[in-house]
Amino acid sequence: MTLYTVVPLELVLDGVNLEREPWVERRIEGVLVQLEPISPGRGKVVRILDGPLESYLDPRFEPGAVIALG
Numbered sequence: 001m002t003l004y005t006v007v008p009l010e011l012v013l014d015g016v017n018l019e020r021e022p023w024v025e026r027r028i029e030g031v032l033v034q035l036e037p038i039s040p041g042r043g044k045v046v047r048i049l050d051g052p053l054e055s056y057l058d059p060r061f062e063p064g065a066v067i068a069l070g
Contacts, residue, residue, distance in 0.1 A: 028067060031055040041069050 005012060021037050023046055031051030035043030045065045048055060055061050 025049060026067075026069065028061075031058075031061055033061055033067070035067065035069070038066065043067055043069050 003012065023034050023036055024043065025032060025034055026043070027033075032049040033051075034046040034049055036046050038044050043066070045061055045063055045067060047063060048061055051061075059065065060067070
């Protein structure tokens with residue numbers, strides 16, 4: 001992969017080796033999503049792993065959306 005940018009490489013790769021909490025998988029309303037825990041009981045959607053095709057158009061499951069894990 002080639003990346004053409006005017007941004008210094010140190011800024012592009014900043015934080016790439018930092019430790020992060022492992023992602024979790026949850027089935028919510030029949031849609032299996034991968035979540036990044038952001039606080040107890042809440043997670044940010046990383047991606048949809050499995051579900052009906054309509055779920056890809058549902059704004060509740062778009063990457064970056066915050067979901068309660070209740």
